[in-house]
Amino acid sequence: MGWLSLRRREPALCPSSDQYKPVTDWKASTEHVEIIESDYPKSDQMTRGVITDDQYPLQDVTTSDDSLPFIPPAIVRSQRSQISKQHRRIWIVIDNVVYDCTNFIHDHPGGDTVIRSFIGEDSSWQFWRFHSRSLMDTFGRPLRIGRTMGVENRFKEPPRYVGGSKSRW
Ligand code: HEM
Structure with a gap:
């Protein structure tokens, strides 16, 4: 993984004219290489989307949101396409x-339908x-298993109009 840039070569001396002649070819060089941990689940998890209970257990209510274990977004999203009901975890993302x-x-x-429609997705708004x-503190907090980043909401939040101006809340 890294940035690939096209870098122009230094102008080369042209022997015939004793003048610098611009070189027009471009050379690819790797300017920055970094090893990052892959966001993607291992291939067997990717194909089957199977998550076991003990892999991502419920977290203690005293743990702050910032200290929750990180769950890569691809693993969160993979629950959406997990068709086996037996293995499907009903995970939703809020903030x-x-x-x-x-x-x-x-x-x-x-009801269960509203939650089911957000499996593996953000449902914050x-x-x-x-x-x-x-209500979140009482009923939601005990259901936390981790934090994530980049899991998107399928629907754009409609603006709310409060006192003539747009407001999120
Ligand atoms: C962490 C996940 C969730 C928890 C812990 C949770 C908890 C609750 C609780 C305790 C109530 C009863 C509220 C009351 O009696 O005032 C409720 C109602 C409701 N929830 Fe959830 N909920 C969750 C996720 C969702 C999601 C994702 C939706 C989708 C929009 C949703 C939609 C609703 C609706 C429509 C009601 C009925 C509201 C009403 O009757 O006025 N919930 N939920």
Whole structure:
């Protein structure tokens, strides 16, 4: 992995004319190489999308969001395409925190369909339309399994108009 840049060679002396002649060919050189840990699940996880309970356990409610273990976005998203119900984890993302609703979904007062429609996706703004912070602390916090980055919301949040000006809340 790295940046590949096209760098122009230094002008070469042309023996016939004793003048510098611009060289027009371009040489590719690797300017910066860095090894980063792959964001992608290992190939067997990628094809099967199978996550076991003990791989990403529920986290203690006293753990701060910042200290939660990082779950690569590709692993979070892979739950969406996991068709085997037996292996599918019902993970949703709210404000870059991953919640495992696999067991909770059956008790969700808003029904299971809404949560199911966000498996492996961000549902932040939709969540905050129906739940308060204290509700999140009581019912959501115990479902946290990790934090992530770059998992997107499929829907653009419609603007809210408060007192004549646009507001998110
Ligand atoms: C961490 C995940 C979630 C938790 C812990 C959770 C928890 C709850 C709780 C406790 C209620 C009852 C609220 C009350 O009685 O005032 C509720 C209602 C509801 N939830 Fe969730 N929820 C979650 C995710 C979602 C998501 C992703 C949606 C999708 C938008 C959603 C939509 C709703 C709806 C529509 C209701 C019914 C609201 C009403 O009847 O006024 N929830 N949820």
